[in-house]
Amino acid sequence: MDRIKVSQYVDIRRSDGRIHGARIHVVKPEQRSVTVEWTENGVSHGKDISFDELLRVNPQLGFAASDETGEQTADHPMPVRNHDEDIAGCWKWPKKFGSSTIPKSLTISASPLGHRRAMLPRPKHVSVECVGDIRYFREYRSQIDFHPIQKSDLSEEHQICVCVRKRPLNAEEQLKDIDVVTVLNHKQVVVHQPQTKVDLTKHLVNSEFVFDYAFDEAASNELVYRFTAQPLVKTIFEKGIATCFAYGQTGSGKTHTMGGNFTGRSQNVADGIYAMTAKDVFQTLHERRGTTAVDLTVSCSYFEIYGSKLFDLLNKKVQLKIMEDGRNHLQIIGLTEVPVSNEQEVIKLLQRGNRIRAAGQTSTNVQSSRSHAIFQFILRTKYLHGKFSLIDLAGNEKGADTLSMNKQMHMESAEINRSLLVLKECIRNFGTENYLPFRASKLTLALRDSFIGNNAKTCMIAMISPGMSCCEQTLNTLRYAERYQVRELVVPSLNEHCLTCFDPP
Template sequence: MERRRRNAEVKAEKEEISRLNQDTPHWELLAMITQYRNTITLSPLSYNDFIEDHLITVAVRKRPLNKFDLVKKEIDIITIPNKNQLIVHEPKYKVDLTKYLDNHVFTFDYTFNETCSNQIVYKYTAQPLIQTIFEGGYATCFAYGQTGSGKTYLMSGCPKNLKEKGIYALTASDIFKEANSEKYDDLKLEISCSFFEIYVKKVSDLLNGKQTLKLLEDGKQQVQVVGLTERTVSSVDEVLHLIKIGNEERASGQTSANVNSSRSHAVFQICLRSKLNPKKIHGKFSLIDLAGNERGADTFFSSKTTKMEGSEINQSLLNLKECIRALGRKGAHLPFRGSKLTQVLRDSFIGANNKTCMIAMVSPGVSSCENTLNTLRYADRVKELGGSEVQGSKSLDHDLHMETNSAVRSSHSLNAYSSMKSFDKQSKDRLEDKIINAHKDIVKKLQKSAKEAEDLLNSSKNDVEKYSLNWNMLIDDVVTSLNKAKM
C-alpha cells in the first residue's frame, strides 16, 4: 500500500510539472542540462587571453538562439565550459523509454560561446595569419557548418550594425594597414582580389558573370585557374564591393532559399604582388565559405541533382581534411587532385610558411543536434586534440596532449633503445610505461570509434550521403591512429 501511494504521488507530481511546462516541450531536457551545467565551472574565452601560434588552428563558434529558434521553442543543448572545450548534450532514451543525456565532449584550439563577437573570433583565428602572407606565405581560413549556423554573419558581418564587421572586412582592413606601413615601402606592394565558386565539378567566376573557368597544371606542376578575373583594389570599401557583387552573382537564378548557394564552396582570395615583380605572387590569403554540411534530406527536395551535390561535397570535404592533415605532417602525401577545391588550394598546402585555420559554426538548437555533431566530428578529425573529459584548466589539457604525443613517438624507438647495452633499467622501465600508456590511449580511441560506428549505424537509414562521409572519415581516422601506434 505504501509503495502504491508513493508511486501515485510521483506520478501526480510529474503530471503537475508537465501541466506547468506545457508551453516548453523540452522542459525535461532543459532541466537535465541545467543540472549538468551546475556541476561544472564555466571559464569561457575572453578578449585578453593568450594567442597561441599554430600551423593549423581549429576553432568552433556557437551562435545564440535566434528568433526562429525561439518561435519553435528550441532549447540550447551546447555548453562551452572553457576556451578549449565544447559539450553537446544529445537527448536519448533508455530501453524503458526514460530520457537521459549523452554528453559529447570535444576539444579544439579555441571555442567561442554565443557572447563572443566577430572581432574576438577574428583575433584568435584569421588575424594571426595576416603576417604569413607578408612573409611570402599562403594563409587559408575556412568557415564550415550547416546552413543557418551563422557563416554569413561571421564572414560578411551584420548589415544592420556596421560596427559588427565580418572576417572579410577585418582581414582586408589589416592587410591594407600592414601593406601601407613603412616596413614594406621597399616592396611597393599591390593588392588584388578574385572571387569564384565551386559547384559540383564546375568552377565559376563570380566577378565575371559566372563564366566557367578551367583548372590546368603548368610545367612547374602549379594549378592555374585559367580566365579568372583579378581586380586591383586600393581600399577596404572596394574589397567589400567586390564581395557584394560576387554574393549577388552567386545567389542569382535560385528559387528555393538559395539551395545551390549553400551547396557550393565560395573562395575569395586576396593577393599581394610587388610592383617590382608583378608576375610573381608575394603572398595570398584565401577566405573560403564551405558548402553547407546539412543532410540532403534537409533541403526542400531530394533528387538526382541533390544526390550528385551531396556526393561531390562529401568527396571534396574528405580530400580537404586529408590535405589539411598533410600540412601538419610535413612530407606526407598530398591528395590535392581528389577534388576541384583542393586542386585550387594546392599552393596553400605546400611550402614551409603556410598556415590554415578552420572555424566550425554550430547551431545550439536541439533540432540541429545531428548536424551539429557531424560538423564537430569533421572539425575534430581535421586536427585531433583528443580529450573526452571536461578539464579544469587549459594547462592540464596541454600537458596531457604533449605527454600522449611523446609516448606515441617513444613507441617507435623501443627496439633501437632495447639493443643498446648501455641502456639502464630505470630508463627502460620509464619508456615501457610510456608505451603502455600509449597503448591505453589507443584502446580508448578504438572504444570511442566503436561507439561512433554504432551511432552511425543506427542513423544510417536517415541519409546515405552523410552516412558515407562519416563512415569514410571514421575509417581514415582509425587507420591513422593505428599507424601512429606501430612499434
Template sequence: MTLDSGAPPSTTNSNNNSNSNNPRRTSLRLPSKSFSRASSGAPLAETGIPTVKAATVRARHRDSIISNGSTGSGGSGGAAGARPQRSRTLELPPLNVQTGGGGHSPYGGDGIGRWNASSTSVHTTSSANRSPLPSPVLTSRPDTEKLRQNREERHARAAEVRRQLGRTPEEAAAEHAHFFRQMINEWRESAQRRLMERVARGTIGATDPSALGIGAGDGETLAEENQRIKVYVRTRPMNAREMAANQFELITVGQRPTPTHPYAKLFLHEPKMRLDTFDQRKRMSMATQTFRFDDAFDSVSTNEDVYLKAVEPLVQAMQHPGARVTLFAYGQTGSGKTHTMFGSDGMRTAPSHPATGHGHGHAHARGHAHPAGPAPTSPTPQVAGVHEMVLRDLFELTRHMAEHIHLVPYLCFFEIHRNRIHDLLQSRARCTLRSDRHGRSRIFGLQEVALDSPEMALDLIRQGNSNRTVGTTGLNAAASRSHAVVQVILCEELGRMTDGRRKRRVYAKMSLVDLAGSERAAEAKDASTKERVEGGGINRSLLALKECIRALSRLSAVKIPPPSKDATSSGGDPTAATATAAAGDALGQPSDDATLAAPPHSPALSTISVATTSTMAGLSSTGQANGPTAPGTPQLGHVPFRASQLTLVLKDSLISPEAHTAVIACVTPSSGSVEHTSNTLRYARRVKTIRVRRKRRARRRMVRRMVRQLNADNEEELIEMEVEVEVGSVANESIAGDSLAGEHQRTASTSTHSDEPAAPEPEIDWLQLARTTLLPGDDIIAAGGGGVLFQEYIDADEDLLVRPEAPTADPALNFTLSCHRWALNHQAQAHDASYRLWQAARFGRVHEDVYLQQLEHLLRERVAIVDALAAVVERRRRERAAPVDDDANDVLAYGIICPAAAAAASASIE
C-alpha cells in the same frame, strides 16, 4: 490496377509503375487488407501482375526460402510493358481469421501460427512456378505476431497515458524539452560546483579568470600543438524558428585557452530516449561529449571576437614573404558561416558604385555596426564580417610595410559549384583549372583586380556575391550552394615589361573560403534530382578537403630537409631563379604574369616549395617535373588533392612551407540539429587529431601499465586482507586488550597461509546487499555525473561507521583515523570501478554474467572493508575504555587492514 479495384493490393502496389522507382521496397501488409483481398479471392493471374526474373541468383534463393512455395499467389501474368519487378511483398496473416480461398498452403488454411498461402503468402514474381519448399522462416511467425501485439499494446498504453494526462504530442515534446533542459542545467551547475571545489582545494588557481570555465585545470596537457593548422568552433545563437519549435541549446563552451592549457573545451549534450525493455517505459538520459579545439566561441561571441582570436594572427602572417594563408568556414547549412565570413547581410546587397570605382574613404572600423558602405537595406545595423576586417587590416599592413617594400593587393573572387569554377567578378564566367609544368594548379580565365582601397575590395565582393549560387534549404532561406573563395594576393610591383604587361611577384596570398553547407542525404528527401546531385558534390568536396587537411596535418610531422647547398646558392643563377620563382607562386592569369627573378627574401623557401609540391602531387617518383626525388627527401605520401576542384585549387596554399591554415567550424546549438552538430564537431576534431592521438596512445599505454601494476599490488593486498579479516573477526574477542595481540594475529595470519583449512566465508545476503547498495540510477547519473555520486557514496558509507572525531594528540586515534581514510579510499576505488562497470553494462559492452560476477567481487570487497573498519572502530572504543600499550595497539589496528605494514611495524617494535 489499384488497390480499390479489389486486386491484391500489395502485389499491385509493388508492381505499380508509380512505385517502380523503389525497386527493392519490401512492404508489410496489414492483416485487415490481407483478409479482404483473400476474401475477394481474386486470382493473381487475373490481376495483371507482371512476372519478372529475380535480379540475382542470391535474391532468387532468398525469395524461394521466404516464399514457401506459394506459387498460387505468385502470379504469372504480366502486364505488357510493365517494368521488371524486383520488389517483394511480405503479407502478414490476419489474426484469428479463418481465411477462405487459396488453399495452396502446405499447412492448410487455419491461418493461426502459420503462414496461410491464400491470405498471408509471401510472394515474389520470381517465385512463380516454383515447387513448395518447407521454410524455416515459418516458425518465426508467432514471434512476429507477438512483437506486433506488444507494439500495438504499447502504443495503446502510451495513447491512453497521453489521454489521461490530457496532453497532445506537442505538449509531450515540450515536456521532454523541459526535462532535457533541466538535465543540461544541472550538468552545468554540477560541473561548476566541482570546479569551485577544486579551486577551494587549491588544485587549480583562482587567479587566472580564464581558467574558471567549466572543465578547466583538469591536468590534461595538449599534445604537441600543430601550429600550422588551427581549428576553432563557433556557435550561433538560437533563432526564432528553433525556439518556437521548443528546441533547446545543447552546447556548453567550457574553459578557454590559458597559458597552461592552450586549448578550449566544448561540450555537446546529446539527449537520449530509449525504451527500457524491462518495463516498456521510455527513459530519458543525456550523453555529454567533450571536444577540444584551439578555441571555442559561444553564442554571444561577436564576429570581432572571432576575428581577433582566429583570423588576425593569419593577417599578421601575411607580412612574411611566401606566406600562404587559408581560412575555411565549415559547417551545416544555416550554422553561420556566411554571417561569420561576410557579415550579417552576407554582403549580398548591390555595390554602392561600379566595381572599378574607388572607395568612399570609410573609417577603419570593426565591430557590430558597419559604419559605412552601401546604404543598408534594413534599419538594423550591419555586422561586419571577417572579409571586411581582413581587408582593412591588410591595407593597414601594406601601409606599414611600405617603408621596406611596396606591395599592391589584388583580389579575385570565384565559386566552385558542381566542381566547376566560375569567376564571380566576371558574371560567372567559366574558368579552367590546369596544372603547369611544375605541378602547380592554375586557374585560367580568372580576373584579378588591383585594389586601391578596402572599400573597393568590399564593393567587388558585394558584386561577386550577387552572382553567387544560392538556394533554399529547410534551415536557411538563402543557403550557399557553392564554395566561395576570395583570394587577396599581395604582389610586389616591379615595373612594366616591354610589351606593357605589369611585372610583379607574389609576396603572400590569403584565401578566404566560405564552404557550402554540409547536408545529410536524409534531409534532402524532398530535393529534386538536381539538388541531390548538388548536395552530393558538396559533401564529396568537403570530404576531400578533410582528407587533405588531415593528410597535411599528419605530414607536418615530417621534417622537410633543408635545401641543398646548390639550391640555396641558386639565387643568383638566372635559370634556377626562373624555376624557383615559377614554383613560388604566380597569379592565376598568365597574361598578367611575368617570369621573375627569384625573390630575394627566400630562395631556399621557394626551392622547398618545388620539392614539396612535386612530391605532394605524386610527381617526385616519376620525376616528371623536377626529376627523381633527391636522396633524403622524405616520402610525404599521398594527399588526395585530385579528389575535388576545391582541394586542387588550394593545393599550393596548403602545402607551402609558409602555410597557415585555420578552420572555423560553425555549429547550430539547437537540439533539432544535434546530429549535424555532432558531425561538424567530429569533422573539425579529426582535422587536427592525428598528432594528438599518437600522444594519447602513449598515455593510454602508460595508464594501462600503471593499472596492471596497481591491480597486481591490490590483488595481493586484498587476498591478504580478506584472510586477515576472517581470522581477525574470529580472534577479535580474545585478542582485544591483550598485549600479545599482535603476536597472536601474526600467528593466525601465518597459519592461514599454511595448509590449514580456510575459515568459512561470512554469510552475505546478496539480495539485501544489492538493495542497500547505492548503484546509480538513470536519474542520478543524468543529474549528477560521477563526482557527485562518488561523494554521496562515501558519505553513505561514513554513516555506517562511527564518525571519527577530529585528529587529536592521541597517536593511536590518529592511526585509526588514517585506517579509516585508507578504507574509504579503497571504498572509493571499488565504487569507481563498479560505476564504470555499470555504465559499460548499460550500453551493452559487458556481458551480464561478467557484470554480475564483477559486481559480486566488488561487493565482497566492500563488505570486507566495512567489516574490517567496523572491527577497528569497535576495538578502538574498547581500548579507549581500557587503554593498552599504544605501540602494540597500533600494530593491531593497522594489521587488520594492511598485514604487510603491520608485520613491518611489529618487526620494528620488537
C-alpha cells in the same frame, strides 16, 4: 517559497507566448515576485515576475503562491542533487519513477586528444543522468564556472588553427528546440545527447571536444576574427600562403561569419571577416611602407566552385579552368584580379560578387549557399609575394535536408558532399606519408597550397548549430574538425622549391 533562490534557473513566459530559461537575480518576498535575467542575441534582459506566474510556468517548484506559509502543492518535487553520492552527477528521482537497472554508461571520449583534455579543468557533475527536459540542461550549466574567451586574451601561433563557433538559437528554434551545446571555456565544448535506455529511463551522454579556440553564442564576428584570420595577415607579408575557411552544416552561420551580419536578406559585408581582413591588410601595408624596400601591391579575386566548375564572380560569372604548370604551380586560367587600394574598394568587390553567387533553399536555410566561395588577397612585387584565401564552404547536407526533390538539387548536394569528403580525406592524411587526393576535387585542388610547404598556415572555423534537432550534425562537424588537429605535422611538399619559386604575374 523556500525553493526560490538567487541564481536558480527557471522557465519564464514572454509576452509573445515564448517560454525560455532565465536566472533568478533578486527574490522579493514582500512583493511576492522575483527579478529574472537572461541573455538573448548577446544582449542581457530582465523583468519582474510574480510568484503566481512563476508557479504556473514552473509547477515543479512545489509551493502555493497564494499561501504565505509556502505549503507544497506539487505532486512531485523537482529532482534533488544528491551530494553524498560517490559518483558525481547522479540525480535522485522520486521513488514513484523507479531507477534504471541498466549499468551506468562508461565515460565516452569523443576524441583521441585525451592527454590534452586531461589538463583542462573539468566542470562539476559532468555526467548527468535521468534528464527529462530543458531544466536539467540548465541545472547542469548552473554548476559550471564559465570562462569565455575575451578580446584581451593573447592569441597563440599555430600552423594549423582549429576553432569552433556556436551560433545562438534563432527565433523559430527558441519556440520548439533546446540548446544542447555548452561552451565551457576558451577551448572546451560539450554536446549533450539525450538518450533512453532499454528500460525507458532517460540519461544524458556528454561528448567533450577540445580545440585551439571555442566561441560561444555571445561572441561577435570581431572577436572571432581576432583569434582566427587576424594572426594570419602577417603571414602573407612574410612570403607565406594563408587560408581561413568556415565549415559546417547549412544554416550554422558560415556566411554570417565570413561575409557579415544579415538584416533580412541584405548582408552588411563590413561586419564580416572578409572586410576585417582587408582593413588589417592595408593597415599593415601602410606601416611597412618606408621601413622596407619592397614595394607591394594588393589585388583581389573572387570565384566560386559550383559542382565541378569554377566561375569568376568578378567577371560576369565566366567559367574558369584550373590547371598546373610544368613546375607544379597551380594556375586558374582567366581569373580576374582587381587592384585595390583601400577597404572600401574591397567591400564593393564583395558586394558585386555576392549578388551573383549561387544560392538555393533547403529545409534548414531559406537561402543556403550552394557553392564554395573563395575570396583572395594577393600581394605582388614583380612576382607573387603572398596570398590569403578566405573561404565560405557550401553547407554539408544530409539527404533528408533537401527541400526540393528535383534532380538539380540532388546533384548539387551530392557534389557538395563529395568535395567535402575529399577535403576530409586530405585532412585525415595530412602530416603523413599517405597519398593526398588533391585532384579528386576542384575544391582541394584549389586549396592545395594550404597543405603544402612550411610557409603555409591554415585556420578552420567549425560552425555548429546548438539545437537538439541538429545534434547529430553538430557532432559530425566537431569530429570532422578534430581530425584537422590531431596529428603531429610532417609537412609534405611537391618539391623543395614548390612554394619558394613564385609565379610571375
